[in-house]
Each structure stands twice: as structure tokens, then as C-alpha cells.
Amino acid sequence: MESNLSRRQFLRLVGGAAGVAALAACAPQTAPQAGGETAMSQEKIVIRYAGLDGMGARVEQFMLPWVEENGYELERGAFGQQELTDKIMQSVATDTYLADIFQFPSNARADVISAGALQQIPDLVLEAIDFDDVLPGIVNTLSWEGNVYALPYDGDIHYSSFRKDLFADEDINSRFKDTYGYDLSPENGAETWEQWRNICEFFTGWDWNGNGEEDDFGAACMTKRGDTLWWGFNSRATAYAKHPEDPAYFIDLDSGEARVNNPGFVRALTEWTEEMQNWTPPGGTNFTYGDSLNAMNGGRVVQTYNWDAVTSATAPETSIIQGKQGYNILPGSHEVWNSKTGEWDYFEAPSHAPFHAFGGWVIAVSSQVDDLAYDAVWGFVTHLTKPESGLKFVTDLTGASPYRFSQMEAVDEFANGPLQLGEEVATDYLNAARETLDHANAVTDQAFGGWVQYRDALELGVSQALANELSPQDALDEVAAAFNEVSERMGGLQRQAELYARTLGM
Numbered sequence: 463m464e465s466n467l468s469r470r471q472f473l474r475l476v477g478g479a480a481g482v483a484a485l486a487a488c489a490p491q492t493a494p495q496a497g498g499e500t501a502m503s504q505e506k507i508v509i510r511y512a513g514l515d516g517m518g519a520r521v522e523q524f525m526l527p528w529v530e531e532n533g534y535e536l537e538r539g540a541f542g543q544q545e546l547t548d549k550i551m552q553s554v555a556t557d558t559y560l561a562d563i564f565q566f567p568s569n570a571r572a573d574v575i576s577a578g579a580l581q582q583i584p585d586l587v588l589e590a591i592d593f594d595d596v597l598p599g600i601v602n603t604l605s606w607e608g609n610v611y612a613l614p615y616d617g618d619i620h621y622s623s624f625r626k627d628l629f630a631d632e633d634i635n636s637r638f639k640d641t642y643g644y645d646l647s648p649e650n651g652a653e654t655w656e657q658w659r660n661i662c663e664f665f666t667g668w669d670w671n672g673n674g675e676e677d678d679f680g681a682a683c684m685t686k687r688g689d690t691l692w693w694g695f696n697s698r699a700t701a702y703a704k705h706p707e708d709p710a711y712f713i714d715l716d717s718g719e720a721r722v723n724n725p726g727f728v729r730a731l732t733e734w735t736e737e738m739q740n741w742t743p744p745g746g747t748n749f750t751y752g753d754s755l756n757a758m759n760g761g762r763v764v765q766t767y768n769w770d771a772v773t774s775a776t777a778p779e780t781s782i783i784q785g786k787q788g789y790n791i792l793p794g795s796h797e798v799w800n801s802k803t804g805e806w807d808y809f810e811a812p813s814h815a816p817f818h819a820f821g822g823w824v825i826a827v828s829s830q831v832d833d834l835a836y837d838a839v840w841g842f843v844t845h846l847t848k849p850e851s852g853l854k855f856v857t858d859l860t861g862a863s864p865y866r867f868s869q870m871e872a873v874d875e876f877a878n879g880p881l882q883l884g885e886e887v888a889t890d891y892l893n894a895a896r897e898t899l900d901h902a903n904a905v906t907d908q909a910f911g912g913w914v915q916y917r918d919a920l921e922l923g924v925s926q927a928l929a930n931e932l933s934p935q936d937a938l939d940e941v942a943a944a945f946n947e948v949s950e951r952m953g954g955l956q957r958q959a960e961l962y963a964r965t966l967g968m
Contacts, residue, residue: 507838508535512549513565515540517616517823520860521565521846528845534838543690543751551914554579562831562839566612568603568821569907572961575606576911581827583610587840591848599899600865602906602967603821612824613847615855617865619898620697620819621891623758623775624651624661624765626788628670638664651765652793654812655701659733661765662741671761680741681765682749682757683734687925690751692917693819695924696905697767699730701795704815706903708802709966711815712916713945718955718962720945722920723938725806726799731927731934738928747928759783767792769819770861772891776881777859785884789894791816791901816898821907822865857881863895870896910961912952919944 509529513521522538529536539561541549547567553560554577566574574580588610596604596614604612628634630648638646642660652658662680669676684694703726704711713720721727738747743757755774758766759781772789775781794812799805825843845851855862856869857879864870876888883891898904908916923941926932932940949958 505834506535507533507835508537509563509835509838509842510537510539510561511563511565511842512539512541512546512561514543514546514823517861518565520855520858524851524854525842525846528842532838532841534842547914550574550579559830560828562828562835563843564826564828565615566824566826568612568618568824569909569913571603571606571611571909572911572965573913574826575611579829580611581829581831583613583827584840587613587844590844595849595866595868597865597867597870597899599818599904599906600822602965603818603909604824607964612826613843614822614852614865615825615847616822616862617856617895617899618769618818618820618822618863619895620693620767620769620792620817621772621894621898622651622765622767622790622792624788624790625783625786626651626890627786628665628764629788634670648788651788651790655698655730655733655793655795658765658793659737662737665764666741670764673761677743677762679743679746679757679763681737682742682746682754682763683738683766684749684751684754684768685738685746685925685928686748686750686753687921691921691924693817693907694754695731695734695920696907697792697817697819698734699727700815700817700905701793701798701813702726702730703799704903704905705798705800705802705807706813706815708800709968710801710962711905712908713949713955713959713962714801715959715963715968718949718957718959720942720949721801722945723935723942724799724801726801727938728934729799731924731938735927735930735934748925756780769863772863772881772883772887773859773861776883784882785887787887789887789890791894791898813903814901815903815905816901817905818898818907821909822863864892865899906966909965910958912948912958915948915951916945919948 518538518540522536526536547570549560550564550566551570551573554574591613600614600617604610604614626648629646635646641664652661665678665680667676668678670678684690703724743762751768754766754768755770757763759775761782775783775787791814794814796809796812797806798809798813800807825847827839827843831839849866849868852866853869853872853875856864857875859880870892873885873888873892876883876892877885920941923937927934927937946955949955952958
């Protein structure tokens with residue numbers, strides 16, 4: 463669709479002092495047609511928004527005053543996490559209208575953008591939301607081939623979350639050191655996956671939470687197929703399988719061949735299977751995202767990794783660990799598989815490869831927006847994603863994570879705003895976010911074409927290993943074969959390697 467949003471119309475919708483100043487400096491060359499706004503105002507404008515059930519409800523609550531002030535109506539479609547991705551992909555495949563605005567998973571961007579489902583973001587909008595303030599790692603999730611097709615809403619990455627209070631306990635630390643020969647770190651948690659495993663084992667099977675029962679465990683992770691297993695496993699695998707001198711992780715950039723059955727991935731799945739079978743609460747090999755959060759926030763485990771550890775840990779109705787949590791980047795490894803040489807490389811300092819898991823929910827405008835709603839839709843997404851709005855979302859109980867330079871400096875808002883983290887926890891959290899997003903060896907989530915098919919293949923194989931239906935090597939051999947089949951269907955291994963390079967900014 464051609465952009466018919468004039469600068470005057472846009473600034474009228476966005477409003478504010480900045481808009482007034484820009485309007486004065488950049489007056490349109492031609493006046494609007496007489497009676498245009500009057501004619502438009504005679505028909506009720508409805509903005510249709512498709513988003514996650516929980517996050518979408520918060521967007522609706524936040525945006526309703528703006529919607530009502532402008533005389534519009536808002537209709538919201540509510541979907542589950544994987545359901546929403548599938549609905550968007552179905553609408554793309556069948557060329558059917560779903561909504562004016564998508565709350566859009568950034569790692570499906572290759573499929574959605576290449577299918578022409580989204581409109582490119584106008585420069586006017588990028589200026590209005592101060593796009594230069596958005597962190598480079600997040601800008602990559604909003605872009606395709608140098609053009610921006612989505613707006614930032616959430617900086618989803620995986621953090622390591624741990625019980626800082628327990629790791630600082632002198633008696634617990636003394637017992638741990640007697641067993642493993644080193645101190646627990648209340649500042650950093652597990653620095654390596656070997657330390658993670660030690661902590662898992664040590665804290666399993668005794669009453670460290672003081673509830674009178676020996677039903678306490680070391681960890682809980684996202685392990686359920688069809689929920690969030692893709693992210694749970696990849697966060698466990700990156701430190702072993704992502705070499706600092708090789709930008710590729712999922713597939714080889716030269717051949718396009720899948721890498722998911724190499725020794726790095728196999729070691730990760732072998733260890734993870736042991737951890738989830740022995741050192742997690744009952745059912746730990748089939749935990750949803752919510753199950754892992756509940757185990758951590760309910761005081762049954764001492765460590766996890768996920769997105770929403772901060773928001774959920776502060777909610778008094780669901781958490782007993784407020785102020786007791788610590789945060790860091792994901793654990794690293796002294797040994798990393800080198801896919802180029804076919805050998806393990808040893809690093810004196812642990813090599814970290816933090817996973818930009820999912821990459822965040824973003825806001826995108828459909829290419830099928832009706833002309834009548836066009837101006838209103840762009841006004842809506844601009845108001846929703848401007849800096850003031852963004853700070854509101856990431857410092858409230860929304861599940862959204864920081865994604866701007868300015869948000870990384872907003873310690874007071876995180877410490878004393880609705881989240882009530884306190885300065886120490888807020889500082890730990892923002893440092894972990896900054897280090898993850900800025901890390902030179904960070905792993906960008908899969909975002910080349912066909913990601914849903916890759917996701918389903920990997921989740922099937924890993925779940926079979928967790929259930930002892932296949933060995934880790936056999937399971938990942940099947941996943942690798944399925945990956946290559948998907949790549950062939952999507953245009954060939956070499957074509958997928960080229961698209962992968964683009965998602966990496968190469």
C-alpha cells in the first residue's frame with residue numbers, strides 16, 4: 463500500500479511538543495484537501511489489534527485513553543504464544559486479513575516480511591519514537607535487508623536467575639565448598655554449566671527452603687514440546703555449540719547443513735537430560751514456561767533461566783522470593799565445539815554465548831490496513847512505542863524486557879517503580895540485560911524462513927531424548943535430517959544459508 467500519511471496528519475495524531483516543533487519546521491508543500499478530515503470523521507474508525515492474551519490486554523489498557531481521545535474504537539484479538547505465530551503465518555499463506563496491527567514474534571520475520579505481510583516503517587515514525595535510542599541487537603530483530611518493518615516493544619532475551627540469598631548463606635556455602643571445592647557466588651550465580659550442574663545436584667533433596675519437607679530441587683527449565691522447549695534447549699546449548707570465531711550456530715553458513723547434531727549440541731542435550739530427570743521437581747522433563755517460573759518463584763528451586771524472571775518474581779500473589787533473586791548472563795563453558803576444525807577448543811576464561819531467545823515481541827502494521835484506518839493505525843503504533851510508553855511497559859508488571867539505551871540507565875524506575883526491585887536487584891538485572899544484548903558472541907535466534915518447521919522438528923527430537931525414547935545423539939541426528947529437509951523445501955540449503963547470513967547482519 464502506498465503511504466498516504468502526510469506529515470501534518472501524522473503529527474496531529476502523535477501530538478506533543480516535539481510534534482508541534484517538527485510541524486512548524488517541516489510544513490507540507492500542499493494543503494490537505496478541503497473537507498478531507500470532515501469526511502473521514504463521519505465514519506467510525508476501528509483499529510484491530512492481534513496480540514498475546516496477557517500482553518495484549520496490557521496494551522489495550524494502556525492505549526484506551528488515546529483511542530477514546532481520538533474518537534476511535536479498538537478491537538483486540540487474543541491468542542496464545544505459539545497460536546499467535548501460527549495465525550499470522552496462516553494469514554500470510556492464505557492472503558487473508560487478520561488485523562491492522564500484529565504483536566509479532568521477531569524470529570518469524572523472514573517468513574512474514576518476505577511474504578509482503580507488513581508495511582515498511584515510515585521515517586516519520588522512526589523519528590517520532592527516537593529509533594536511534596534502540597539497542598543494535600534489537601534493531602536487528604526489527605529489520606530485513608536494511609529496512610525496518612517493525613517497532614520495538616519487548617527486548618526478549620534469556621537471563622540466568624538464581625537465589626542470591628541462599629548463595630550468600632555462610633553455612634550453605636561452607637557445605638557446598640566442602641563438596642565441590644569452590645565458593646558459591648551470590649554476585650554471579652553459576653559462571654559455567656559445570657557449576658550450574660553442581661548447584662543443581664547440591665540443592666536437590668534437602669529442606670533448604672525450611673518448609674519441613676525434603677522436596678526442594680536445584681533447577682527448573684522450559685522443557686515442554688509445543689510450549690517453549692525450543693528456547694529452553696537452545697539456551698542450554700549455545701555455550702558449547704557457538705564458537706566465538708564463527709558467526710553461525712544453527713546451520714553452516716557455507717553449506718547450509720544443519721549443525722544441531724554436532725558434539726556441542728549432543729553434550730548439551732546429554733547433560734540437560736540428566737539434570738531435568740534428576741534435579742528438578744516431578745514432571746521437570748515436561749515443564750511449561752509457567753511451570754518453571756512457578757517452581758522458582760514458589761521457592762522450590764534455586765536457579766532457572768528465562769525471560770520473565772524479574773516481573774513474575776516481584777508479584778506478591780505468585781512469588782515468595784521478592785528481593786532474593788540475582789541475575790546474570792547465561793553460564794559459559796571452558797570448552798566449545800569448533801565446527802570448522804571438528805575439535806573442542808579450550809578457553810582459559812569461560813566462553814559465554816548468551817541467547818537472544820525469541821528476540822522480543824514487536825509491533826508491526828499489516829499491509830492490508832484499510833485506507834480509512836491508515837492514519838489512526840500509524841498514530842496508534844507510534845504512541846505505543848515511543849520512549850515514554852516503552853519505559854512504562856518495561857518497568858511495570860507486563861513481562862516486557864528493556865530494549866533501549868535509555869532504559870538501561872533507568873535504575874531508579876526499575877528499583878522504585880511498580881516492579882519495586884530495589885536498587886541492588888535492579889542494577890543486577892539491567893547489567894545482565896546490557897551484557898547479554900551487547901555481547902560479542904551472543905546468539906541471534908533463528909529468523910530465516912521456515913522457523914516454525916525448524917522449531918517443531920527440534921522440539922520433537924529433544925522431547926524424545928528427555929523421555930528416554932531416543933539417545934541424545936540419535937534424537938539430534940533425526941533433528942538434523944529434518945532441518946535439512948526443511949531447508950530443501952524452503953529453497954535449498956544454500957538459499958537458507960544466505961538468508962541466515964542476512965539475519966546475522968552479514
